[in-house]
Amino acid sequence: MDLMILTFIKFAIIIVAIIIGLFRHATLNEANRIFWLFLFVALAGEILDPLLARYFRNNFPIYHVFRPLYYTFLTLAISNEMKRLKTIYIISIPLVIIAAFLNAKFMQPPDIALNTIIINLIxxxxxxxxxxxxAILFEEHSWEETMHYHSFWIAIAILIHSIASFLSLGIHNFLDDEGQDVVVNVQAFSEFIFYGSFSLNFMLQKTKPVSLNSAT
Structure with missing residues (x-):
């Protein structure tokens, strides 16, 4: 499929998720509200990506800046629903930012290289x-609670997208042109699943009753 068509489909999916999040905002828990804010950052990054590639012939700086930023928002949202491991999740944010800076400074400068090391690390x-x-969701909550009071669907989509990103970067340089086109399409559809999951999670989110155990 044409890359421009894939890009506009992705824009549309993000915008739909933002609109759904806006109308469902009162029902969203704190984690989902952070995920909703993430969508604005993601949309800005997705718009700047093709613009820099087209007009400056270099969109590498977008990845150097936005990938650590994406990680920050996603980690803050997930950690918001955690009791155990929350501190470790939060500590990882400045460590990733420092690693991204050092990588850009000494190993993969943004003017000439994609930050594949940081993308794979993230x-x-x-x-x-x-x-x-x-694992903690299923250990501490029922299926009903997991589906409606937490961020299960977004988490599943993050998992799928992260695996696709890791694998696509790993094999991209070993494929011929036809194989690389397949990888690009797989990566694009994993992004559709990723951004589409926000709409699903926002729509299924319910206000948690006070009587339920509040924390994961």
Whole structure:
């Protein structure tokens, strides 16, 4: 599928999620409100990405800046629903930012290189975060509570997207042109799932009764 069409579909999915989050804002828990704010940052990054590629022939700086920023928002949102491991999640944010700075300074300068080291690091960290998060959800909450009072669907989509990102970067340079086109399409559809999950989670979110145990 044409890359421009994929890009506009992605824009539309993000905008729909923002609108749904706006109308459902009173029902969203604190974590989902952080996820909703993340969508604005993500939309800005997704718009700037093709613009810099088109007019400046270099969109690498977007990845150097926005990938750590994405990680910050996603980690803050997930950690908001955690009791155990919350401190570790929060501590990882400045460590990733420092690693991103050092990587840009000494290993993969943004004017000439994509920050693949940091993208892979963030993907691995998010995979681990989500696996622990989901495990704790099912350990401490019923299926009904997990589906409607937390961020299960977003977490699943983060997991899928992070795995796709990690694998696509790992094999991209070893494929011919046709294979790279397949990887680009797989990555694009993983982004559709990722951004689409916000709409699903926002729509399914219910206000948690006071009687329920409030924390994960």
């Amino acid at each position: 993907s691995v960290l998010l995979i681990l975060q989500v696996l622990f998060y989901i």
